[in-house]
Amino acid sequence: MGESSQVHGRIITDQQADNITRVEELAYELKVNQVMTRDLITVTPETRMEEALELFRKDRISGAPVISENKLVGVVSIEDLIHCLQKNDLNSTVANYMSAKPVTVRGSDPVIEALKLFVNSNYGRLPVLDSDQTLIGIITKGDLTSGILKALQQDYQEEEVRRYRASHLFEDIESDRSSLILRYTIKQGDFMRGGAASSAIKRALLRLGATPQIARRTGIAVYEAEMNLIIHTTNGGVIRVEIEPDQISINVYDDGPGIEDINLAMKPGYSTASETVRELGFGAGMGLANIQRCVDSMRLESVFGKGTSLKLKISLPNKETVGEGNSTNEEE
Amino acid sequence: MNVLDLITLINGKLLNQNANLTREIKGGCGADLMSDVLASIQPEAVLLTGLCNPQVVRTAQMADIAAIILVRGKVPPQETIDLAAEEKIALISSPFGMFELCGRLYQAGLHSLEAPVSDPSCGC
Numbered sequence: 408m409g410e411s412s413q414v415h416g417r418i419i420t421d422q423q424a425d426n427i428t429r430v431e432e433l434a435y436e437l438k439v440n441q442v443m444t445r446d447l448i449t450v451t452p453e454t455r456m457e458e459a460l461e462l463f464r465k466d467r468i469s470g471a472p473v474i475s476e477n478k479l480v481g482v483v484s485i486e487d488l489i490h491c492l493q494k495n496d497l498n499s500t501v502a503n504y505m506s507a508k509p510v511t512v513r514g515s516d517p518v519i520e521a522l523k524l525f526v527n528s529n530y531g532r533l534p535v536l537d538s539d540q541t542l543i544g545i546i547t548k549g550d551l552t553s554g555i556l557k558a559l560q561q562d563y564q565e566e567e568v569r570r571y572r573a574s575h576l577f578e579d580i581e582s583d584r585s586s587l588i589l590r591y592t593i594k595q596g597d598f599m600r601g602g603a604a605s606s607a608i609k610r611a612l613l614r615l616g617a618t619p620q621i622a623r624r625t626g627i628a629v630y631e632a633e634m635n636l637i638i639h640t641t642n643g644g645v646i647r648v649e650i651e652p653d654q655i656s657i658n659v660y661d662d663g664p665g666i667e668d669i670n671l672a673m674k675p676g677y678s679t680a681s682e683t684v685r686e687l688g689f690g691a692g693m694g695l696a697n698i699q700r701c702v703d704s705m706r707l708e709s710v711f712g713k714g715t716s717l718k719l720k721i722s723l724p725n726k727e728t729v730g731e732g733n734s735t736n737e738e739e
Numbered sequence: 740m741n742v743l744d745l746i747t748l749i750n751g752k753l754l755n756q757n758a759n760l761t762r763e764i765k766g767g768c769g770a771d772l773m774s775d776v777l778a779s780i781q782p783e784a785v786l787l788t789g790l791c792n793p794q795v796v797r798t799a800q801m802a803d804i805a806a807i808i809l810v811r812g813k814v815p816p817q818e819t820i821d822l823a824a825e826e827k828i829a830l831i832s833s834p835f836g837m838f839e840l841c842g843r844l845y846q847a848g849l850h851s852l853e854a855p856v857s858d859p860s861c862g863c
Binding site: 429431432598599601602603605606609619623626627630631634687688689691693694696697700 | 772777788790792793795798801
């Protein structure tokens with residue numbers, strides 16, 4: 408195993424144990440050539456077993472591919488050496504003890520292929536070939552395990568690093584008032600992507616260190632508003648989210664057609680939505696009431712024929728601020 | 740009960756392979772109206788629904804839903820499956836109908852995570 412494939416002192420936490428299904432996913436995503444050992448130590452059929460023994464000892468390896476005229480012809484392993492030692496036959500050549508016609512994998516195969524071969528056989532290592540049948544590396548069970556662990560750790564660290572960076576966003580910036588503004592343009596009638604902006608906003612809040620409750624309330628309110636833009640507007644609209652450490656201000660606006668009677672629109676159950684929209688599970692007249700339930704303040708202004716603006720605020724109590732490295736906001 | 744127990748209980752078929760099967764289910768909610776779900780469901784519930792469009796997954800993501808069951812063996816469009824895979828939320832298809840599924844889950848110890856309507860004048 409090369410040095411790069413070593414994983415140091417790793418403790419598996421509950422959260423990582425939850426990632427078990429990610430391991431299965433990685434077994435299909437990772438390719439053999441991403442986890443194999445590339446620096447090959449090879450022997451030839453004419454190499455004497457005594458030399459092979461010395462090579463294994465010196466380089467601390469337990470097997471080596473056997474090459475003749477640039478072609479893979481076999482694999483010689485430590486078991487073959489033991490066999491040879493028992494017979495006191497170290498003067499003999501590799502050709503007499505190697506396993507000829509070894510089972511191989513392709514570099515472009517997903518690691519699951521190698522895994523299957525290891526499980527169904529007692530091979531300790533598999534030579535890796537490219538599409539021209541040229542030997543490009545060797546893979547052991549150890550390479551597989553550490554390759555997958557490394558990929559998992561990388562996944563985990565990427566999200567951790569993102570979260571860490573974002574959750575300290577406001578700490579080192581000096582101003583009388585700092586804020587982060589996110590803008591999303593929403594297309595009318597785009598049901599397939601409906602909710603994509605809300606999804607991005609919820610994720611951003613969690614990275615900034617918002618509590619799951621705050622992220623959920625904001626997500627639901629913005630999602631209903633986003634669906635309203637998709638369902639009811641003439642040309643779509645814009646979602647603008649301003650995030651400050653102690654409050655989230657959301658403005659959702661469009662340029663038409665506007666709401667004829669705001670009081671009626673606010674009444675739960677009142678709807679002007681079409682049958683198609685209702686079939687999608689929306690347009691039951693619950694949206695605005697739902698939004699109001701999730702936010703601390705809501706202002707709806709509309710000029711019929713001109714457009715609508717919805718302003719929402721969610722305040723973050725002292726201990727639940729975002730972007731200031733608040734450690735009490737860890738997700739459950 | 741976790742997602743894997745749930746799948747066994749309802750003869751379910753998991754449609755996205757990357758879901759977290761050990762995620763704990765704390766209760767249930769059955770509805771086809773997504774606004775109803777958003778208004779009433781509490782976190783970590785399983786959602787039973789006959790609706791198959793991607794909005795089901797978006798709703799699940801916003802409302803912290805632990806798993807989605809599509810009733811009567813419905814097969815959703817690929818967009819829905821792709822989104823469930825992206826958000827890593829278990830999307831399960833079960834041959835049973837909504838009534839049978841609610842009964843089975845309730846009998847297995849899952850309780851309702853649907854909050855009552857706060858405004859009784861709601862006409863829906």
